[in-house]
Amino acid sequence: xxxxxxxxxxxxxxxxxxxxxxxxxxxxxxxxxxxxxxxxxxxxxxxxxxxxxxxxxxxxxxxxxxxxxxxxxxxxxxxxxxxxxxxxxxxxxxxxxxxxxxxxxxxxxxxxxxxxxxxxxxxxxxxxxxxxxxxxxxxxxxxxxxxxxxxxxxxxxxxxxxxxxxxxxxxxxxxxxxxxxxxxxxxxxxxxxxxxxxxxxxxxxxxxxxxxxxxxxxxxxxxxxxxxxxxxxxxxxxxxxxxxxxxxxxxxxxxxxxxxxxxxxxxxxxxxxxxxxxxxxxxxxxxxxxxxxxxxxxxxxxxxxxxxxxxxxxxxxxxxxxxxxxxxxxxxxxxxxxxxxxxxxxxxxxxxxxxxxxxxxxxxxxxxxxxxxxxxxxxxxxxxxxxxxxxxxxxxxxxxxxx
Numbered sequence: 001x002x003x004x005x006x007x008x009x010x011x012x013x014x015x016x017x018x019x020x021x022x023x024x025x026x027x028x029x030x031x032x033x034x035x036x037x038x039x040x041x042x043x044x045x046x047x048x049x050x051x052x053x054x055x056x057x058x059x060x061x062x063x064x065x066x067x068x069x070x071x072x073x074x075x076x077x078x079x080x081x082x083x084x085x086x087x088x089x090x091x092x093x094x095x096x097x098x099x100x101x102x103x104x105x106x107x108x109x110x111x112x113x114x115x116x117x118x119x120x121x122x123x124x125x126x127x128x129x130x131x132x133x134x135x136x137x138x139x140x141x142x143x144x145x146x147x148x149x150x151x152x153x154x155x156x157x158x159x160x161x162x163x164x165x166x167x168x169x170x171x172x173x174x175x176x177x178x179x180x181x182x183x184x185x186x187x188x189x190x191x192x193x194x195x196x197x198x199x200x201x202x203x204x205x206x207x208x209x210x211x212x213x214x215x216x217x218x219x220x221x222x223x224x225x226x227x228x229x230x231x232x233x234x235x236x237x238x239x240x241x242x243x244x245x246x247x248x249x250x251x252x253x254x255x256x257x258x259x260x261x262x263x264x265x266x267x268x269x270x271x272x273x274x275x276x277x278x279x280x281x282x283x284x285x286x287x288x289x290x291x292x293x294x295x296x297x298x299x300x301x302x303x304x305x306x307x308x309x310x311x312x313x314x315x316x317x318x319x320x321x322x323x324x325x326x327x328x329x330x331x332x333x334x335x336x337x338x339x340x341x342x343x344x345x346x347x348x349x350x351x352x353x354x355x356x357x358x359x360x361x362x363x364x365x366x367x368x369x370x371x372x373x374x375x376x377x378x379x380x381x382x383x384x385x386x387x388x389x390x391x392x393x394x395x396x397x398x399x400x401x402x403x
Contacts, residue, residue: 043212045085045348048113050128051120053097056244060327061120062317067331070304081346094124101127109135114348117334122146123192125366127379129153138354142334143268143327146196150375157357157375159334164287168402169382170265175208179261182238185214186227188243197242197267224254242267249278256282263287269327273319279387286387292329293383293396297365333364352353
């Protein structure tokens with residue numbers, strides 16, 4: 001009997017050893033020096049996608065991812081050092097919040113990516129930045145506009161304009177174009193994005209001679225009627241609320257219900273199909289700043305619309321229609337900017353890709369992408385568009401600078 005059990009124990013140990021050998025070949029497909037090989041033998045380079053798919057910014061994150069996914073279908077391979085590599089997107093959900101950022105970033109690092117794209121949302125980008133920095137992996141911020149994203153972390157670059165610029169553009173537009181002298185700002189407590197933009201807007205608006213009344217609301221708020229009434233009592237001609245998509249919809253509902261006759265001003269987070277749909281049929285004025293306006297690049301527009309309409313999941317993630325969000329265009333440009341860096345590096349090694357990024361120059365659908373000494377994009381203009389409450393579409397207003 002002892003011999004029998006000894007034989008069984010030996011057999012179990014042997015099987016465990018074989019299983020362990022098998023696992024070592026089916027997990028990560030390579031080290032950070034070589035992103036590995038696909039099952040068909042093709043070489044693979046991995047691009048990490050660090051975006052929210054749930055939480056307050058889930059809708060925006062999904063639309064940003066769509067641009068990267070479409071770009072991957074347009075160019076699924078890249079030449080590195082004379083060899084063709086398949087480009088694989090490794091997507092993780094950072095769930096919007098800074099608390100979840102580090103764990104989601106660490107998951108990407110475990111997948112041996114050569115570069116990271118994202119995130120929609122500055123707070124979670126900043127939270128993930130420390131993980132990327134420690135791992136030595138470069139990241140390209142797509143629409144995270146807070147200056148700290150790049151100033152705090154050497155690994156981070158970005159292709160969008162910054163909050164100091166966007167806040168100043170909106171202040172100039174409100175004061176000079178809309179003729180408003182009193183503005184009301186509304187931001188969520190604890191949000192780096194909200195608070196940063198309000199600060200820069202207030203600073204610029206007051207420098208022009210205007211008056212700003214500011215309030216904050218706690219996370220999870222569902223009723224904004226009192227805030228709208230406070231704005232009306234202050235005699236505000238605009239309400240500037242650089243908030244996430246779900247709060248934007250609630251503010252629109254409250255402003256319409258309370259008969260606010262001024263203009264709502266939204267930042268890039270308001271450039272969302274669901275925000276636009278919430279304005280339909282309402283006596284509301286909404287102007288936003290953003291990175292791209294549909295119609296800016298005919299080839300891109302027609303191509304991604306065809307792709308969205310042929311893909312049920314893509315259409316769902318785009319809010320159920322084929323309207324092009326600016327963050328989707330930016331996701332597309334971020335993917336190709338990453339490919340330019342990888343090609344220039346001639347390697348999948350993250351350190352080499354990071355070293356190549358400062359010299360990248362790419363003409364994207366959103367404009368020329370080049371980086372300054374900090375790693376920020378050299379952007380000097382923003383698109384301003386207004387919600388057409390009758391047609392349910394965005395109408396282009398102008399391209400606005402800070403002067």
